[in-house]
Amino acid sequence: MIQTALEAGLRQTMNRLVRPLLHPAIPVALQRRLISKAYLTSIPPRGTRFEDIQAEGLAITRACHGDSSNGVVLYFHGGGYIIGSPKTHRGITGHLAKFSGAMVITPDYRLAPEHPYPAALDDAETVYRALLDEGHPPATISLAGDSAGGGLAVALAIRLRDKGLPLPSSLMVLSPWTDLSNQDLYSPECEPVLQKPWIDKAARLYCGSEPVSNPLISPVQGDLSGLPPLLIQVGSQEILLNDAQRLADVASRDSVDTRLEIYNSLWHVFQVHAGQLDRATDALKTAGAFVRRHLATSTNAESLAAQPVVS
Known part of the structure; x- marks a missing residue:
């Protein structure tokens, strides 16, 4: 009963306070300033330690929970490639660190319109290469992200494969934005967070002069062959439901080990409410278990997990 009431209250809060902020006008x-305030209600679990560092010319936030970390999750925050930061997503990354047992690092990648494509993707690759250069085997690294950050994680995996670089152990994406043409959006009865005019504007600002059909912008337009195991979580009350389903279809077509989880009556990146809403907490528990299952657990991997990350 309490959780049902909380879910209804959070839905109304998103619809009345957050959705109006995501307006193209x-x-x-x-x-950026307003959304950063809205995310203050997304609280990491007790015992999470955050450290802000500078590496490879980028601000990066490291999140750990407990006394040790096994492996690294490279996490890309959402925000339509135009808003958001590691600070706005501390609730998600803190819970992911707890449930995965890994260190979660979140780069403050460059945003449009100041820095359109491929700036975000270049920054993502830079941090991944830095992890490899530091001595972390790819089997001890997972890629993850939400919304635009979910699309960025998949795009990075495609670029790494095409360049012949070693791939991470897994991909985990929450409500991924994978088709920036926005031509096949879902039409839920209730959409508490996103507005199509806003994501259309975000797509224009990010793409610049680059065709939206570029698979490194819209991964559902590409070949996903050879990518690591993929977990997709999405709510049924969001216009990006079709993006998640199409990503799962394309990945399965290309023989990627794929799991799609649809959470009925929940909204875009509902996992920000982990620690408050039981279903959001359970979703990140599932995501953490998926990451943990695919991370290497050899003695070598465990020793490397204690080394500095992009220091």
Whole structure:
């Protein structure tokens, strides 16, 4: 009963307070400030330690939970490639660190319109290469992200494969934005978070002069062959439901080990409410278990997990 009431209250909060902020008429700079305040309600679990560092010319936040970490999750925050930061997503990354047992690192990748494609993807690759250079085997690394960050994680995996670089152990994406044409959006009866005019604007700002059909922008347009195991979580009350389903279809077509989880009556990146909403907490528990299952657990991997990350 309490959880049902909480879910209804959170849905109304998102619809009345967050969704209006994601309007194309609001300047991007103002949206960044306002959304950063909205995310203050997303709380990491007790015992999570955050450290802000500078590495490879980027600000990076490291999250650990407990006394040790096994492996690394490279996490890309959402925000339509135009808003968001590692700070806004500490709730998600803190819970993911707890449930995966890994160190979660979140780069403050460059955002549009100041830095359109391929800036975000270049930054993502830079951090991944830094992990490899530091001595972390790819089997001890997982890629993850939400919304635009979920699309970025998949795009990075495609780029790494095409360049012949070693791939991470797994991919875990939450409500991924994988088709920036926005031509095949779902139409839920209730969409508490996103508006199509806003994601259309975000797509224009990110793509710049690059065709939206570029698979490194819209991964559902590409070949996913050879990518690591993929977990996709999405809510039934979001316009990106079809993006998640199409990503799962394309991945399965290309023989990727794929798991799609649809959470009925929940909204875009509902996992921000982990620690409050039981279903959000359970979703991140599942995501953490997926990451943990695919991370290497050899003695060598465990010793490397204690080494500095992109220090």
